[in-house]
Amino acid sequence: MRPDAGPAAARLQVHHHAMRGRHLRELFARDSERGSELVAEYDGLYLDYAKTHVTAETIDLLAGMARERHLEQGIQDLLSGQPVNCTEARPALHTALRTPAHATLTVGGYDVISRVHRVLDRMGSFADRVRAGQWRGYTGGRIRSVVNIGIGGSHLGPAMAYQALSADVSDDIEVHFVSNIDGHDLAATLRRVDPAHTLFVVSSKTFTTAETLTNARTARAWLVEALGDAEAVAHHFVAVSTNRDAVAAFGIASEAMFEFWDWVGGRCSLHSAIGLSLMLAIGPGQFRRLLAGAHSMDEHFRTAPLRRNLPVLLGMLGVWYRNYFGTTTHAVLPYDQRLARFPAYLQQLEMESNGKSVDRTGRPVQGNTAPVVWGEPGTNGQHAFFQLLHQGTCLVPCEFIGVLEPAHGHTEHHDMLIANLLAQGQALAFGRTEDELAEAGVPAWQRPHRVCPGNRPSVTLLLPRLTPYTLGQLVALYEHKAFTQGWIWGINPFDQWGVELGKTLAGDVLADLQSAQPQPRHDSSTHALIDHYRTHVHQ
Numbered sequence: 160m161r162p163d164a165g166p167a168a169a170r171l172q173v174h175h176h177a178m179r180g181r182h183l184r185e186l187f188a189r190d191s192e193r194g195s196e197l198v199a200e201y202d203g204l205y206l207d208y209a210k211t212h213v214t215a216e217t218i219d220l221l222a223g224m225a226r227e228r229h230l231e232q233g234i235q236d237l238l239s240g241q242p243v244n245c246t247e248a249r250p251a252l253h254t255a256l257r258t259p260a261h262a263t264l265t266v267g268g269y270d271v272i273s274r275v276h277r278v279l280d281r282m283g284s285f286a287d288r289v290r291a292g293q294w295r296g297y298t299g300g301r302i303r304s305v306v307n308i309g310i311g312g313s314h315l316g317p318a319m320a321y322q323a324l325s326a327d328v329s330d331d332i333e334v335h336f337v338s339n340i341d342g343h344d345l346a347a348t349l350r351r352v353d354p355a356h357t358l359f360v361v362s363s364k365t366f367t368t369a370e371t372l373t374n375a376r377t378a379r380a381w382l383v384e385a386l387g388d389a390e391a392v393a394h395h396f397v398a399v400s401t402n403r404d405a406v407a408a409f410g411i412a413s414e415a416m417f418e419f420w421d422w423v424g425g426r427c428s429l430h431s432a433i434g435l436s437l438m439l440a441i442g443p444g445q446f447r448r449l450l451a452g453a454h455s456m457d458e459h460f461r462t463a464p465l466r467r468n469l470p471v472l473l474g475m476l477g478v479w480y481r482n483y484f485g486t487t488t489h490a491v492l493p494y495d496q497r498l499a500r501f502p503a504y505l506q507q508l509e510m511e512s513n514g515k516s517v518d519r520t521g522r523p524v525q526g527n528t529a530p531v532v533w534g535e536p537g538t539n540g541q542h543a544f545f546q547l548l549h550q551g552t553c554l555v556p557c558e559f560i561g562v563l564e565p566a567h568g569h570t571e572h573h574d575m576l577i578a579n580l581l582a583q584g585q586a587l588a589f590g591r592t593e594d595e596l597a598e599a600g601v602p603a604w605q606r607p608h609r610v611c612p613g614n615r616p617s618v619t620l621l622l623p624r625l626t627p628y629t630l631g632q633l634v635a636l637y638e639h640k641a642f643t644q645g646w647i648w649g650i651n652p653f654d655q656w657g658v659e660l661g662k663t664l665a666g667d668v669l670a671d672l673q674s675a676q677p678q679p680r681h682d683s684s685t686h687a688l689i690d691h692y693r694t695h696v697h698q
């Protein structure tokens with residue numbers, strides 16, 4: 160997006176000229192109500208964006224740009240099943256996955272909601288049977304371990320949520336996640352589980368992903384060898400996919416397959432059958448609360464005015480920094496160890512969705528799209544990369560996420576955690592001047608090294624507790640943030656053609672690593688690397 164493309168963008172450009180020279184200290188000094196006014200709340204979530212370079216006027220202008228680019232229409236198109244995924248000519252209906260059963264939504268001639276609930280009911284009764292010890296392994300043993308085999312959207316959401324909801328998971332079943340083609344990943348998990356008590360959930364939207372199918376085949380061979388009978392597979396393998404034929408070809412019967420649909424994007428699939436491993440851990444009732452939280456956020460996204468709409472606010476603040484301040488990265492800093500995998504989950508959601516350089520019509524985009532998203536939980540990050548955030552030469556907008564009530568009784572720890580979260584936002588915004596250092600008695604020679612310039616933006620999102628419901632809200636909030644940004648940038652957030660090339664080339668390279676006569680089809684660097692590998696490994 161060119162910062163000056165269209166009247167609203169041009170107005171923002173002028174406004175940016177006025178704002179960019181204003182230190183956050185000055186913005187706070189001018190308006191003592193800032194801290195209570197530049198906040199938005201919804202259904203228990205509290206978003207503070209006072210420590211960013213905005214005023215009420217900025218928010219009006221950003222909302223004006225969203226309106227000018229017909230974001231409200233885009234939201235209706237998304238939720239009503241219009242083919243917003245224009246390069247694959249299909250809807251992106253992840254919101255239907257959490258729509259209550261009494262609603263109806265007909266897309267392409269069939270009722271989407273009844274299909275969703277049919278699968279949810281099947282998942283629920285399967286999870287209940289496994290959890291109650293009624294579904295047993297081949298030798299009659301109870302299922303004690305679940306291994307989710309999947310990658311990307313078929314891994315990151317469930318793995319993130321399993322850790323986030325650690326307080327809600329059953330003690331009777333431990334869930335493991337295997338994603339990487341690196342055999343160390345599977346080998347480490349297989350060492351920790353007992354084949355007689357293990358259920359493998361092979362999760363793949365396409366059921367063609369090389370990593371997942373290779374891991375699943377190796378796991379199947381391990382199981383058959385351990386239990387001594389190929390018949391055991393039916394007791395220990397289920398699949399989650401949209402591809403019935405490929406699941407059958409793998410050897411998993413259709414009764415053991417949980418379906419979802421091509422209109423669910425991989426990175427927005429946590430609330431589909433891809434959540435089965437999570438449901439096995441937390442139970443169907445809690446899984447439905449996850450869906451209810453997400454649905455609540457969907458309704459907020461649909462109905463709230465743009466100025467108070469949490470996903471729109473987060474999305475537009477991202478646009479403000481990316482397109483006007485020219486920031487290139489964006490840090491997500493959950494101050495909750497249970498959300499340790501949330502930044503990794505967001506990397507796929509935001510970077511696979513919006514890391515694009517052509518618009519919806521195929522023309523080069525004018526200006527920048529998604530920044531690099533990264534992060535680690537606090538307070539760990541403070542002792543690693545926060546130095547750069549405070550005194551480095553690049554501006555990194557930060558998103559702090561905190562949870563008010565912990566699921567443990569160590570009050571002292573929690574108070575310290577939240578104190579650090581709030582202090583970091585303060586330190587980034589206000590810094591420490593040379594005069595303040597002098598007043599504190601810091602020797603003159605040391606002061607330049609200790610000055611923290613401040614003026615570094617952050618938002619703080621506070622959840623009341625971390626429960627299935629609030630996690631559902633959080634996931635939907637960021638899904639809609641990514642949609643908002645994709646819409647403003649005029650790109651399709653629902654395809655990912657860029658990841659295909661590497662997959663195709665890997666096939667050729669693999670053939671040459673293994674063949675007696677490698678083809679002379681690569682560049683000289685890749686050839687030399689292939690030769691080096693063959694010399695050391697295959698000779």
Ligand code: F6P
Nearest residue numbers: 310311312313363364365368425
């Ligand atoms: O890496 C590309 C990708 O297609 C992701 O979009 C997707 O989430 C992941 O691979 C896994 O795909 P599948 O669920 O089809 O195995």
